[in-house]
Amino acid sequence: MVRAHVGPQDKRELFSLPFLLKYVFLIIKMLKSIKSSDLYNFIFLKCLHCKKGNFFVSHPYDFKKIGQVHKNCPECQRSNFPEPGFYQGAMYVSYGFGVALYMGLFIAMNILFPDLGMKNIIIVMSVLFVLLAPLTFAYSKITWAKINFSKKEE
Numbered sequence: 001m002v003r004a005h006v007g008p009q010d011k012r013e014l015f016s017l018p019f020l021l022k023y024v025f026l027i028i029k030m031l032k033s034i035k036s037s038d039l040y041n042f043i044f045l046k047c048l049h050c051k052k053g054n055f056f057v058s059h060p061y062d063f064k065k066i067g068q069v070h071k072n073c074p075e076c077q078r079s080n081f082p083e084p085g086f087y088q089g090a091m092y093v094s095y096g097f098g099v100a101l102y103m104g105l106f107i108a109m110n111i112l113f114p115d116l117g118m119k120n121i122i123i124v125m126s127v128l129f130v131l132l133a134p135l136t137f138a139y140s141k142i143t144w145a146k147i148n149f150s151k152k153e154e
């Protein structure tokens, strides 16, 4: 019976300084280990070749430069455009992302907030859709590039 030991005393311990510091160190260690990994480069939209330069001209919410990919990486100069119209295929990824994301969201909201009602769920999803559209746009482009670049490099 492990649970029998959990009392108020132990709960206070959870928020003690040494305990928190241990947590902070753990998180820093984790972040350091993923910095060089693919996940980090993907999340921060880095060049798929050198992982140093930025993939996009600006951040996803810069509406003047939305979705603009660097023709050549500013760091390694390698091309991000293997052929004209290459990024049209990102539409398929975007569609897949959209379906997966909003299906998941719909199911999650039905489970977490069963009393919310269909009307409110649709409102929440519409707001999220608008807010997240630039992000899904950016991530579908870089995912499309990643799928195709890795196929060519093999």
Ligand SMILES: [Zn+2]
Pocket (backbone or CB within 6 Å): 047, 048, 049, 050, 051, 052, 053, 073, 074, 075, 076, 077, 078
């Ligand atoms: Zn590069």
